[in-house]
Amino acid sequence: DTVLTQSPALAVSPGERVSISCRASEGVNSYMHWYQQKPGQQPKLLIYKASNLASGVPARFSGSGSGTDFTLTIDPVEADDTATYFCQQSWNDPYTFGAGTKLELK
């Protein structure tokens, strides 16, 4: 299975820029997607196919990367962005998710 590795946690101040990384154990082309999950809620799609903003998602969110290295960037970070962010690949079978990066605000 394709293992997706994410940093466990990050802490940033409101107004700053934050980059959340996701590294795949094998190439996934551009088929990497990002989700935001707030406590007690279901995940929500943010970015699909590496760099495409999902409908209704603020332009503060952006994605980049291809192959094995991908980044979700939030600029500027707002207090409401406190959440866990998951990457997911759909290039290799089976679909897999990263373990998630918990974003906390200082």
Add this chain to the structure above:
Amino acid sequence: EVQLVESGGGLVKPGSSLKLSCVASGFTFSSYGMHWIRQAPKKGLEWIALIYYDSSNKYYADSVKGRFTISRDNSKNTLYLEMNSLRSEDTAMYYCAKDHYGFMDAWGQGASVTVSS
């Protein structure tokens, strides 16, 4: 507005069975593949099953293959997950999600399944 509403969760004993349902609205259900994804307490997300729009293909994670069955009834806009031989490690929140070329663009609120004696 797309809505997915899961039901059927609960507390069951190891070795027992349970069937989850997911009722869809706000989109043409019969045109989209559907997933089940689960999340164990305080853990990450695990994809467990996918069914094509017309039920022609079904895929499972190795962790549930042979025990779980995904199905759908397009006339009822409903997705199902039949779970047999349940184990303690199946304890999780189970989400249904709408497929869009490999990513999940809408998720339900989840159904909680606890397997414990």
